[in-house]
Amino acid sequence: MKNNVNRELPDDVMSALDYKPYETTNIGNPDIQRVAPSVHVQTGDDKLVDSIEDVVKATVKDGMTISFHHHFRNGDFVFNKVMRVIIDAGIKNLTLAPSSLTGVMNDMVIEAIKAGTVTNITSSGMRGSLGDFVSHGNLKNPVIFRSHGDRARAIEHGDIKIDVAFLGVPNADKLGNANGMDGKAVFGSLGYALMDAQYANKVVLLTDNLMPYPNTPASIKQTQVDYVVQVDQVGDPDKIGSGATRFTKDPKELKIASTVNDVIVNSPYFKDGFSFQTGSGGAALAVTRYLRQAMIDNKIKASFALGGITKPTTDLLNEGLIDRVMDVQDFDKGAADSMHTNPKQQEIDASWYADPDNKGAMVDQLDVVILSALEIDTKFNVNVMTGSDGVIRGAVGGHQDAATAKLTIISAPLVRGRIATVVPDVTTVVTPGDSIDVLVTEYGIAINPKRKDLQESLGHLAGVPVYTIDELQKMAAAKVGTPKPLEFTDRTVALVEYRDGSVIDAIHEVKD
Amino acid sequence: MEIKQTALAGTLESSDIQIMLSKGTDGITIDLESDVEKQFGDQIRKVITDTLAEFNIDNVKVKAVDKGALDCVIKARTIAVAQRALQTQDQPAWEAF
Numbered sequence: 201m202k203n204n205v206n207r208e209l210p211d212d213v214m215s216a217l218d219y220k221p222y223e224t225t226n227i228g229n230p231d232i233q234r235v236a237p238s239v240h241v242q243t244g245d246d247k248l249v250d251s252i253e254d255v256v257k258a259t260v261k262d263g264m265t266i267s268f269h270h271h272f273r274n275g276d277f278v279f280n281k282v283m284r285v286i287i288d289a290g291i292k293n294l295t296l297a298p299s300s301l302t303g304v305m306n307d308m309v310i311e312a313i314k315a316g317t318v319t320n321i322t323s324s325g326m327r328g329s330l331g332d333f334v335s336h337g338n339l340k341n342p343v344i345f346r347s348h349g350d351r352a353r354a355i356e357h358g359d360i361k362i363d364v365a366f367l368g369v370p371n372a373d374k375l376g377n378a379n380g381m382d383g384k385a386v387f388g389s390l391g392y393a394l395m396d397a398q399y400a401n402k403v404v405l406l407t408d409n410l411m412p413y414p415n416t417p418a419s420i421k422q423t424q425v426d427y428v429v430q431v432d433q434v435g436d437p438d439k440i441g442s443g444a445t446r447f448t449k450d451p452k453e454l455k456i457a458s459t460v461n462d463v464i465v466n467s468p469y470f471k472d473g474f475s476f477q478t479g480s481g482g483a484a485l486a487v488t489r490y491l492r493q494a495m496i497d498n499k500i501k502a503s504f505a506l507g508g509i510t511k512p513t514t515d516l517l518n519e520g521l522i523d524r525v526m527d528v529q530d531f532d533k534g535a536a537d538s539m540h541t542n543p544k545q546q547e548i549d550a551s552w553y554a555d556p557d558n559k560g561a562m563v564d565q566l567d568v569v570i571l572s573a574l575e576i577d578t579k580f581n582v583n584v585m586t587g588s589d590g591v592i593r594g595a596v597g598g599h600q601d602a603a604t605a606k607l608t609i610i611s612a613p614l615v616r617g618r619i620a621t622v623v624p625d626v627t628t629v630v631t632p633g634d635s636i637d638v639l640v641t642e643y644g645i646a647i648n649p650k651r652k653d654l655q656e657s658l659g660h661l662a663g664v665p666v667y668t669i670d671e672l673q674k675m676a677a678a679k680v681g682t683p684k685p686l687e688f689t690d691r692t693v694a695l696v697e698y699r700d701g702s703v704i705d706a707i708h709e710v711k712d
Numbered sequence: 713m714e715i716k717q718t719a720l721a722g723t724l725e726s727s728d729i730q731i732m733l734s735k736g737t738d739g740i741t742i743d744l745e746s747d748v749e750k751q752f753g754d755q756i757r758k759v760i761t762d763t764l765a766e767f768n769i770d771n772v773k774v775k776a777v778d779k780g781a782l783d784c785v786i787k788a789r790t791i792a793v794a795q796r797a798l799q800t801q802d803q804p805a806w807e808a809f
Contacts, residue, residue: 588748588751589747589750589751590750616780617726617727617747617748617779617780618727618748618751618752618780618781618782619748619751619780679782680752680782681752681755681782681783683748683751683752684750684751684752684753684754684755686750686751687750
């Protein structure tokens with residue numbers, strides 16, 4: 201069958217997993233039923249467990265779904281410690297349902313797949329050796345990729361039923377009150393892990409910093425936690441986030457960033473009380489710098505900044521240029537520290553951030569978002585999941601969710617080396633073109649023809665050439681040439697869900 | 713024509729290609745390393761082969777390490793390495809451009 205972004209989906213897999221093809225970005229107003237976890241009643245006096253071995257023995261059985269968060273990113277020690285014990289215990293057929301998988305977890309996941317410990321995976325993304333391993337067909341069942349908002353939705357719906365969540369925290373008391381801000385390996389917001397804490401049947405906290413009871417402020421609460429395990433170290437603080445934020449000096453990135461700023465400032469949304477979200481890439485950070493100046497010059501303040509937060513954003517908060525930071529994760533230490541000290545930086549869970557099946561999520565209130573792309577096609581569909589060789593090397597992240605903003609800007613170079621970014625058809629559709637409003641490249645911009653209003657406000661800016669996206673695609677092809685089409689087998693190695701739980705694309709095994 | 717000496721042109725910077733020519737007896741053999749091999753490998757080989765043909769080099773071993781170079785770069789590096797290998801650098805082969 202084909203879906204509404206013209207992607208051929210595998211009928212057998214779709215019907216076996218009871219999936220619907222993607223139709224529309226419009227969520228509508230359905231009535232839905234959320235699920236609740238089971239609770240093993242106790243007073244809380246005996247939660248402390250001596251070892252990971254003991255807690256795994258008490259909680260994990262063949263065929264279960266287990267989860268982790270990725271807030272430690274590449275400084276994570278918890279995932280590998282727990283998976284080591286689970287593999288050695290000979291447990292089989294687990295579904296791995298972390299908020300995402302980072303590079304430091306790759307070898308362990310591959311070992312767990314080879315051992316039959318893990319037979320299903322759902323994640324925001326995967327990179328490096330694991331992406332390569334899966335793209336070469338080494339996991340029998342297709343990986344399910346979900347956005348951060350979609351993961352929250354799937355957990356609330358019961359599509360992901362977490363039996364045991366193993367959540368590393370830099371502090372906790374003996375009953376499980378914990379936050380992400382105090383201790384050695386701090387990461388700030390626990391946004392993604394809060395879903396697991398609320399919905400998993402069994403919640404295990406792992407910490408290297410046992411605090412006196414009661415530990416506050418408590419992001420994860422004792423009412424949610426079954427076990428607390430003390431370990432020697434939960435993470436490497438130096439690898440959690442990028443260190444001090446350095447602004448890019450790359451002239452191409454600066455050109456793109458200043459053009460993004462021109463687009464924002466000249467859009468109808470740049471007015472007092474507007475809201476925005478940026479990513480963590482070099483161009484996105486530079487946009488924040490340009491935007492700061494434009495806000496000062498025009499005496500405009502933002503009501504909130506959203507999403508993954510970096511220090512340049514919390515600096516704007518401290519300067520009073522942003523009124524609130526709504527923080528689902530922190531990309532650097534500066535942002536993480538700021539959450540501790542500034543009460544206007546609010547920790548939000550993934551559902552509040554981006555779950556479409558909600559009584560209103562933050563992304564629904566978002567005016568402007570700047571997102572990146574590995575590829576964008578002439579229908580404005582965006583790929584952030586598969587590389588130019590067709591191999592999985594990315595993550596949905598909050599891309600689909602934030603793209604529902606009123607002004608969604610994709611910032612991307614026209615070509616990267618010999619690889620065109622603007623292409624006739626993306627390798628994998630992650631975010632549908634219907635959500636994308638403007639593409640900004642170093643050569644100029646393209647406005648989605650569906651946005652006639654933006655054609656008017658942005659069509660004649662000084663120093664910002666406007667092209668059709670077909671023209672930009674041809675410009676890219678003229679530079680790099682026409683690549684030989686990638687070859688895939690019929691085997692489906694992954695499905696990419698849209699944020700409503702329908703399937704927007706399938707990823708196939710690469711042919712080498 | 714055969715080359716006179718082993719020669720090298722280009723760097724390993726991104727968007728460049730480093731090409732080494734050494735003596736061969738088995739026609740033009742190309743050992744190519746490239747991140748875009750799947751999409752552009754054939755095209756890269758074609759540019760190298762066509763450019764070498766303009767120098768009438770028909771027996772040579774080519775070792776190329778590509779970092780995403782465009783065709784114009786590949787051609788320029790091939791001309792440079794061919795002239796060095798033929799020891800004709802002081803007589804630029806304008807017709808090859």
